[in-house]
Amino acid sequence: MIIIQGLIISLQCFIFEYSKKKFLQSLLYLNNAIKLMKATEVALYYTGEFSSKSYNENVRPTLMPPISQPEMSGLNWRDHQFMVKNCMRSIGKLNFTSYPIIQKKYNIFIISLKKAYHAHKYVCGKFVGPASGSLRSNEYSAVQEIEKFKKLRLKILKG
Template sequence: MQDYLRGVVTEPFTLCRPDDLPGTTRELSAAAALVRPGTRMVTGPGARRDLGALLAALGEARSAHDRGPVTPVGEDPAESDLNKANDLGFGILRVRGEPVRVLTDAALRSAAAVLDLAARNGAGFERTTWRRLVGGFDALLLWLADPGRAPAACPVPAPGERQPLEPGSALRRWIYGHHVFMVFSQGCSLSLACLRERAAAGDGTGAAAAAATAVRLMWASQGALSFAGDVAMEDYATEIRPTLMPPIAPPRMTGLHWRDHEALVRELAAARDAWQWLAGSRPELLEEFRSAIDSAYSAHRGVCASFVGDRSPSLLATSRSSRPAVAVLEQFHRRRLDMLPPSARRDGDGR
């Protein structure tokens, strides 16, 4: 683990490779009984009164859940150097184990980290975004426990107003926000794979359940990015930015090259026909998924613009390029939306 993470991340954050996730609802259903204790986070009596009660219920869920035996992946020829750098920079350890149990463990652990930070220092972004963030954990855990049913929405207690952060807390928010984003990326990839499989089988109910989960997780991704960037400019400049650049990080390191994000992009492209089929009976799900992607990429671009400005070059840029970071992100934004079928109700700018 990188030296600058010691004291911020106390132990590696374990995730399976996205390639190891199941691709069908049958495989997911076979593992559902293993993860059912994790749903106590959303069903525990009184867990939604306030953040303290929610944290206590979450602690019980983590104690009840067993991720099972895991072993480090080690050298993986399918992994890029940039992905290795991202994992190292954010304290992530890739493991082999039962992937749904490992994903559930990662969801419970990252939820506890985010809720604890919010309970201590509040949140400085919109309450709707906060509800989407916490609701993403609900959606993922409920769907993993019952993949044939669309996850219900649960009330979410709000944190207090954002308070000044103690030294090290800005980097902690940045790290944990990205852990959450990786969890939601894996969950969204899994739900899109199941959407494709259920659509191919002509199962409208199962396809709609997977699609509704993907919608909730994409909205939650917007919340994860907002949480990661919920720090003051001076804290970003002193605690976070140096960890993203040489000599600490390799040149051109970016989360867009993380294999979890790359796997999600592949699933977005592969699910186009499934979304088209489902839109014949449930057009509102496609419309909301397009809106959620739009918001998630806008949140990423907004974080970038807030900290490095509209004209600063991207970390992706070569030494001979001065292309602004926000322009790079906007290009990715448009490409992702173009992977989906057009909405039956286009908005004002033609999307």
């Protein structure tokens, strides 16, 4: 949650500085966002070290009724929703082709995002297996659901 809040601040500052044509400043914030996205990847791998037995016995039940609302998902997480709706959508509307240094950094940001999704799929596959359904959908496996969201987010970001 803290990492996502840091990403929101970095991405909003990036958008703000870029819109004021303060390109060097904007690069600093984009760099911060890359570091935080790398931290996301590492945090997810770290979570994967939790034992599957403990996850199934202690964590998963807390994500299902009666403790949580039905169809509990990271998608319901307000900070994450804010990041997608306010930051990613605004960035997706920007065009960096006239600013090659920013475009290059932006490509690195996209790579770090793809790696974070890879780690998310890893931790999910480890706990529920690659074929097990998500708590929200019977149609796709949980890992396939994450892949689906990766593609949606990359589409928004034109990555």
